[in-house]
Amino acid sequence: MVAAIVTVVTLVVVLSGNEGGAVDPDTTTLAPTTVTTTTTTTTTTTTTTTTEAPPIETTEVPPETPLNEIDLADILDGKLTANSPNGTWASGNDILFLNAYGDLILYDVEESSPTILVSNTSQILQQSYQFKQLSSDGVYVALSYLETMIYRYSFEARYSAIDTRTGAVTNIAPPGIEANDAYLQNFVWSPIGTACAFVYANDIYYQASIDSAAERVTSTGLRNVIYNGIPDWVYEEEVFASNNALWFSSDGSKMSYVTFDDTNVRIMNIPTFGEPGSVEDQYTSHRAIRYPKSGTINPTVTVVLRDIATGGQNTYAAPVDLTEAIIKRVVFVDNTRVAVVWTNRVQTSLVVEMCTFGTAICTRIFSYTENGGWIDNEPFIFNPQGNAFITILPFAVNNVRYKQVVQVSAGATAAALWSLVHSHTRERQHRAASVYPKP
Structure with a gap:
């Protein structure tokens, strides 16, 4: 109060x-x-009764996995690339690819049946980015790892073959070279068994099986000068778009490869800056590249067709009537013949020559001249009989000239398999099939 x-x-x-x-x-x-x-002042005390809500049960969020920093070397070496389908056909029904967990899978598209060939626990698989290929008998998987990129498509790497049944690892190396030092430039499975060929120091080696010793096929290889079974820089970049210039016949009895001789190609020195933070790379160095600019000499190219069992071979030079000939493609037509596609340097004239094992001179089976532009490097697909092929060339149908899928048959001129048709009523263009024998 x-x-x-x-x-x-x-x-x-x-x-x-x-x-x-x-x-x-x-x-x-x-x-x-x-x-x-x-x-008198009266004070009133109000008592409020509250009921507490039951605690909310929560699931503890696991800590985020720390992100690794992006290193330029990861991009240059191909470890980090744009996301694209990683599958390749291993046979007519099977696709070889990496699943979301990093396992190497063989997927049968007809049976919808996946099979793990190499588990993601494999350290070799974890380091493999450029090459994964199944042998023709489906037993071994060849993997490249510890890769170093050279140019856009070429790289050097160690290779191992993993037995998909046991997980046993076989290192691939030329005779006299330790596996740890065997950085190969190319690897190709034969269509038969586990036979294979590879390129080391610009020379080709052949193995009759994955367990047998490698045999040397060429001995002329010279780094940055003479290339066997792999393209030089200009062919890799501008023509083949690949690091491969080595192929097998379907029965595995023959091998064909291209030799590129850059002896007379002029050198261009490209500045390189080395590894960031490296004491050795404080000063810019230069990399010598055989770089044929316009008006200068191109590489000299030859095609070799070799019998694997006997070692006999034929060597074919470029056609003499093509000015500064460029080789475009080598295609096995059957087990004894290859078709070689050539153009002149300005790519306005194209010829296809058939080369048969045991003969010294190839036979010209097709020629084409383009007066309104240049000729692109397109596939050439032969029929089983080897007397016809299809490709893509400019071809006039109904006075409309356009790129067409054309068939070329023995003793006949090119005929368009698909022709461009213009509809005046619908004001649109579409392709209509023409009836021709299956190539």
């Missing part, structure tokens, strides 16, 4: 009749009177 005391002072003045307002002696002046007033 709070008490407040209020003092009230009352002054009574009685006015007399005396002049001057004198005080009447009979008048009494009252002393101040004290009045005590008590005020």
Whole structure:
């Protein structure tokens, strides 16, 4: 309780009749009177009852996996690339690819049946980015690893073959070279068994099986000068779009390869900057590349057709009537013949020559001249009989000249398999099939 005391002072003045307002002696002046007033304040306390909600059960979020920093070397070596389908055909029904868990899978498209060939626990598979290929008998998988990119398509790497039944690893290396030092430039399975060929130091080696010793096929290889079974820089970049210039016949009895001789090609020094932070790379170095610019000499090219069992071979040079001939393609037509596609340097003339094992001179089976542009590097697909092929060339149908799928048959001129038709009523263009024998 709070008490407040209020003092009230009352002054009574009685006015007399005396002049001057004198005080009447009979008048009494009252002393101040004290009045005590008590005020009561009531305080009300309100009690609120609350009911607590039950605790919410939560699942603990696992910590995020720390992200690795992107290194330029990972991009240059091909470890980090644009996301694209990684599958390749291993046979007519099977696709070889990496699944989301990093296992190497063989998938049967007819049976919808996946089979793990190499588990993601394989350290070799974990380091393989450029090459994964199944042997023709389906037993071994060849993998490249510890890869170093050279140019756009070429790289050097160690190769191993993994037995898909047991997981046993066989290292692939030329005779006299330790597996740790055997950085190969190319590897190709034969269509038969586990036979294979590879390129080391610009020379070709052949193995009759994955367990047998490798045999040397060529001995002329010279780094940056003479290339066997792999293209030089200009052919890799501008023609083949690949690191391969080595092929087998369908029965595995013959091998064909291209030799590129850059001896007379002029050198261009390209500046390189080395590894960031490296003491050895503080100063710019230069890389010498055989770089044939316009008006200078191109590489000299030859095609070899070799019998694997006997070692006998034929070597074929470029056609003499083509000015500065460029080789475009080598295609096995059957087990004894290859078709070689050549153009002149300005790519306005094309010839296809058939080369048969045991003969020194090839036979010309097709020629084409383009007066309104240049000829692109297109596939040439032969029929099983080897007397017809299809490709893509400019071809006039109904006075409309356009790139067509054409068939070329022995003793006949090119005929369009698909022709361009213009519809005046619908104002659109479409392709209509023409009836020709199956190539």
